[in-house]
Amino acid sequence: MTRKNSRNKPPPRRIAAELVIDRLGTKGDGIGRLDSGETVYVPYALPGEYVRVALGGRRGEGVEGELDTILRPAADRVEPECLHFGQCGGCALQHLDVARYRALKLARISSALTRQGVTGAAINDLLVSPKGTRRRVTFSAESGRSPRQPSVVVGFNRRASHALVDLDECSVTRPTIVALLPALRSLLVAILPSGGQADIAVTEASSGLDVLIEATAALDLAAREHLSEFASEARLARLMWRAPGGAAEPIAIRDPVFMRFGPRDVAIPPAAFLQATEFGENAIVQAVLSALPAEGRVADLFAGCGTLSFPIAAAGHVVLAVEGDEAALAALSRAARQGGDRISVERRDLERSPLEAAELNGFAAVVVDPPRIGAKAQSRALAYSTVPVVIAVSCDPESFARDAAILIEGGYRLCWVQPIDQFLWSAHVELVALFRRELP
Numbered sequence: 083m084t085r086k087n088s089r090n091k092p093p094p095r096r097i098a099a100e101l102v103i104d105r106l107g108t109k110g111d112g113i114g115r116l117d118s119g120e121t122v123y124v125p126y127a128l129p130g131e132y133v134r135v136a137l138g139g140r141r142g143e144g145v146e147g148e149l150d151t152i153l154r155p156a157a158d159r160v161e162p163e164c165l166h167f168g169q170c171g172g173c174a175l176q177h178l179d180v181a182r183y184r185a186l187k188l189a190r191i192s193s194a195l196t197r198q199g200v201t202g203a204a205i206n207d208l209l210v211s212p213k214g215t216r217r218r219v220t221f222s223a224e225s226g227r228s229p230r231q232p233s234v235v236v237g238f239n240r241r242a243s244h245a246l247v248d249l250d251e252c253s254v255t256r257p258t259i260v261a262l263l264p265a266l267r268s269l270l271v272a273i274l275p276s277g278g279q280a281d282i283a284v285t286e287a288s289s290g291l292d293v294l295i296e297a298t299a300a301l302d303l304a305a306r307e308h309l310s311e312f313a314s315e316a317r318l319a320r321l322m323w324r325a326p327g328g329a330a331e332p333i334a335i336r337d338p339v340f341m342r343f344g345p346r347d348v349a350i351p352p353a354a355f356l357q358a359t360e361f362g363e364n365a366i367v368q369a370v371l372s373a374l375p376a377e378g379r380v381a382d383l384f385a386g387c388g389t390l391s392f393p394i395a396a397a398g399h400v401v402l403a404v405e406g407d408e409a410a411l412a413a414l415s416r417a418a419r420q421g422g423d424r425i426s427v428e429r430r431d432l433e434r435s436p437l438e439a440a441e442l443n444g445f446a447a448v449v450v451d452p453p454r455i456g457a458k459a460q461s462r463a464l465a466y467s468t469v470p471v472v473i474a475v476s477c478d479p480e481s482f483a484r485d486a487a488i489l490i491e492g493g494y495r496l497c498w499v500q501p502i503d504q505f506l507w508s509a510h511v512e513l514v515a516l517f518r519r520e521l522p
C-alpha cells in the first residue's frame with residue numbers, strides 16, 4: 083500500500099524527439115525507434131502515428147517517451163470516452179477503434195501461441211465485457227499535507243507512476259461503485275492523518291457492496307463512528323478495516339455478503355477473488371460447460387470460491403475442488419455442504435504440490451484456472467496423465483501458451499480457444515481453451 087512520494091524530486095531532464103510508432107506492445111503502449119535505433123515506449127500513441135515525445139527514464143532495453151504532440155494521427159484513432167483517459171493508468175486503449183482493438187487482443191493470444199510453436203488452433207471471436215460492468219476494483223487514496231485545508235485524492239494510479247488521479251468518473255466500473263467515490267472522499271478526509279494513505283477494495287457482490295479499507299490510520303472512537311456512518315449511508319452490505327499487514331476487522335455488516343454461482347449463494351470472504359465482470363464470468367462458465375464431457379468426475383483446480391465448481395456440479399458432475407486459499411475454500415466448502423452438492427474440497431498448493439498423474443487419472447475432465455503465472459507444474463503432471471479432456475481458463479496469454487506447449491508435448495491437441503475481454507480498454511485478455519488427449 084505504501085506509495086513512493088515523488089513530489090520533492092527534481093523533474094527529470096526532458097529531451098524532445100520525433101518518431102513514427104511502428105506497433106503496440108503487450109501493455110498497449112506505442113513502440114517506435116529513434117534514429118539511433120533505440121526503442122521508445124509511448125503510452126497513448128498508435129501505430130502509424132508520427133509523434134513528438136519527451137524522452138524519460140530507461141525501460142528495459144529502451145526508454146520511456148511521454149506523448150507531447152501527435153503530429154500525424156492514425157486513421158483508427160477515436161475520441162476516448164473518459165475524461166481521465168491519458169492520465170489514469172487504468173485504461174491504455176480507449177483511443178483505438180473497435181476493429182483494431184479486437185484484432186489487438188486476438189493477436190496477443192495468437193502470437194503468444196506462435197512463440198511457443200503452437201499453431202493451427204481455432205481462435206474464436208473475442209467476447210467483450212460492456213462498459214460500466216467491472217464489479218471489483220481497488221482504489222488508492224492519499225490525504226493532503228495542509229492541516230488548514232484537509233483534502234484526499236481517491237482514484238487509480240497515473241500511468242507508470244505512484245501519483246494518483248482523483249477520479250470523477252470511470253467508464254469501465256459499475257456505476258454503483260463509482261457513485262461511492264464522493265462519500266469515500268469525505269470519509270477519508272475525516273479519518274486519514276495528513277499524508278496518510280489507504281487502499282479501498284470494493285466488490286459489487288450479489289447482495290450489495292462489500293468494502294475493505296486498508297489504511298495507515300488510528301482507529302479511535304471518532305474514526306469508528308465515521309466508518310459506521312459511511313457504511314450506513316452508502317447502504318454497504320459489509321465494511322471491513324485492515325491495518326497494513328493486520329487481519330481484516332468487521333466495522334459494519336448489514337447483510338451477509340454472497341455471490342451466486344450456478345444455483346448456490348456462496349458467502350464470500352472480504353476481497354475474495356471473483357471474475358472481474360458478470361459478463362466475463364458467464365462467458366467463462368458457458369465455455370467451460372460446453373467443453374465438458376456428458377458425464378464423469380471433474381477436477382476444478384484453482385477453484386477459488388467455486389465460480390466454476392457449482393455450475394459444473396449443477397450440470398450433473400461429481401466435482402473435486404482444489405484451492406490454495408483457506409478462506410476461499412472454506413466459503414466454497416460451506417456452501418457445497420449446505421446445498422448438498424456433490425463437491426469435495428482439498429486445500430493444496432498446486433505449484434509446489436500439483437495433483438500427480440496417478441491422482442488425475444480417472445477424472446473425465448480437469449479444469450485449470452490459475453493466477454497470471456500459469457500452471458506449469460500442474461500442466462507437467464497432466465502431460466503424464468490419461469485425463470481425456472483438459473479445460474484451461476487463463477488471464478495471461480504468455481503463461482497459457484507455455485502451459486499449452488507442455489500439454490501438447492504430452493499428447494494433447496488444442497481444439498479451440500475462446501478469448502474473453504473482462505478488462506475493457508486495458509491490454510489484458512482472458513481465455514478458455516479445450517485440450518483433448520490424442521495420444522495415450
Ligand SMILES: C[S@@+](CC[C@H](N)C(=O)[O-])C[C@H]1O[C@@H](n2cnc3c(N)ncnc32)[C@H](O)[C@@H]1O
Binds near residue numbers: 406
Ligand atoms: C484466477 S483465480 C480463479 C478462481 C476461480 N476458478 C474463479 O473463477 O473464481 C486463481 C485461484 O488460484 C488460487 N491459487 C493461486 N496460487 C495457487 C496455488 N499455488 N495453489 C492453489 N491455488 C492457488 C487463488 O487463490 C485463486 O483462487
